Amino acid sequence: xxxxxxxxxxxxxxxxxxxxxxxxxxxxxxxxxxxxxxxxxxxxxxxxxxxxxxxxxxxxxxxxxxxxxxxxxxxxxxxxxxxxxxxxxxxxxxxxxxxxxxxxxxxxxxxxxxxxxxxxxxxxxxxxxxxxxxxxxxxxxxxxxxxxxxxxxxxxxxxxxxxxxxxxxxxxxxxxxxxxxxxxxxxxxxxxxxxxxxxxxxxxxxxxxxxxxxxxxxxxxxxxxxxxxxxxxxxxxxxxxxxxxxxxxxxxxxxxxxxxxxxxxxxxxxxxxxxxxxxxxxxxxxxxxxxxxxxxxxxxxxxxxxxxxxxxxxxxxxxxxxxxxxxxxxxxxxxxxxxxxxxxxxxxxxxxxxxxxxxxxxxxxx
Numbered sequence: 353x354x355x356x357x358x359x360x361x362x363x364x365x366x367x368x369x370x371x372x373x374x375x376x377x378x379x380x381x382x383x384x385x386x387x388x389x390x391x392x393x394x395x396x397x398x399x400x401x402x403x404x405x406x407x408x409x410x411x412x413x414x415x416x417x418x419x420x421x422x423x424x425x426x427x428x429x430x431x432x433x434x435x436x437x438x439x440x441x442x443x444x445x446x447x448x449x450x451x452x453x454x455x456x457x458x459x460x461x462x463x464x465x466x467x468x469x470x471x472x473x474x475x476x477x478x479x480x481x482x483x484x485x486x487x488x489x490x491x492x493x494x495x496x497x498x499x500x501x502x503x504x505x506x507x508x509x510x511x512x513x514x515x516x517x518x519x520x521x522x523x524x525x526x527x528x529x530x531x532x533x534x535x536x537x538x539x540x541x542x543x544x545x546x547x548x549x550x551x552x553x554x555x556x557x558x559x560x561x562x563x564x565x566x567x568x569x570x571x572x573x574x575x576x577x578x579x580x581x582x583x584x585x586x587x588x589x590x591x592x593x594x595x596x597x598x599x600x601x602x603x604x605x606x607x608x609x610x611x612x613x614x615x616x617x618x619x620x621x622x623x624x625x626x627x628x629x630x631x632x633x634x635x636x637x638x639x640x641x642x643x644x645x646x647x648x649x650x651x652x653x654x655x656x657x658x659x660x661x662x663x664x665x666x667x668x669x670x671x672x673x674x675x676x677x678x679x680x681x682x683x684x685x686x687x688x689x690x691x692x693x694x695x696x697x698x699x700x701x702x703x704x705x706x707x708x709x710x711x712x713x714x715x716x717x718x
Contacts, residue, residue: 416441536598537599537600538591541562542604544605546610552580554644571587571590581608583607584606586604621668621679622681624681627687636655638650
């Protein structure tokens with residue numbers, strides 16, 4: 353079992369010292385044991401994802417993707433069991449995909465590597481633990497032992513801190529007697545959303561499903577044009593419900609842009625490697641070029657060189673801050689036939705003799 357100081361914060365340890373609570377007192381000792389047993393309740397995250405304990409990061413990621421695809425709320429609309437399973441596998445992946453959390457989990461179990469705020473598709477920022485557990489219920493009124501006196505509320509703060517629930521325990525005590533505490537805001541939540549490259553440039557309206565306590569809520573969200581991987585979109589009041597009747601928390605959409613087969617993005621500029629023929633490079637040509645906003649005609653100048661970069665103004669991603677749009681850069685790649693017969697080679701030799709070039713003349717001899 354983990355040492356007490358590794359689970360309880362310094363603030364709570366100071367409370368123990370302040371009230372001179374002696375761990376040898378049976379009541380204190382047994383209460384702490386109960387709390388630690390609850391905190392150390394273990395889950396087999398490897399079994400949840402269906403992988404062995406020696407599985408590498410790639411195996412874990414692959415297993416999670418398969419299960420997430422199978423149990424995602426968008427695929428299993430109205431299926432509460434699938435929704436619960438999705439939460440469970442997301443929790444397991446959050447721990448096992450993080451090297452530090454996984455090490456702690458392997459050593460101490462689920463209590464040693466609490467998930468939250470990591471890679472899971474749907475998670476609480478708050479990390480509030482069991483929502484209906486009132487630690488102060490272990491103690492009624494005042495306790496006295498060996499000349500030491502402490503109140504139930506003090507121990508409620510100390511033990512509640514294990515699950516991050518001290519403030520809620522205080523709220524309950526204030527509601528039972530004394531001044532009432534202001535209602536707490538609900539926990540903020542994060543939802544990771546994967547979109548296509550072109551959608552990230554143009555923007556889109558998307559419908560997402562949010563698992564709630566007893567149902568799945570579907571909402572339409574606007575993805576603004578120009579977002580990139582890592583961008584966060586805040587939806588006020590769409591997060592977790594308040595445990596004390598206060599306003600709900602906020603929902604944050606974290607964007608992940610899928611790689612594109614031929615477009616690459618740097619800042620707000622888009623890059624495209626464009627293959628052209630030898631004839632198009634020598635004579636020039638007007639060719640069709642794809643852009644995120646649709647195909648357009650572009651002129652290849654006569655005598656174009658391999659690696660030459662051409663600019664299409666305003667065909668990149670919109671600037672998120674301020675007006676304007678990035679550009680698209682087209683990088684030319686001259687493609688040659690892999691097999692040429694004897695007659696073709698003769699023609700090429702005659703051409704090179706007629707139009708000689710010295711591409712390495714600028715090199716300095718060693």
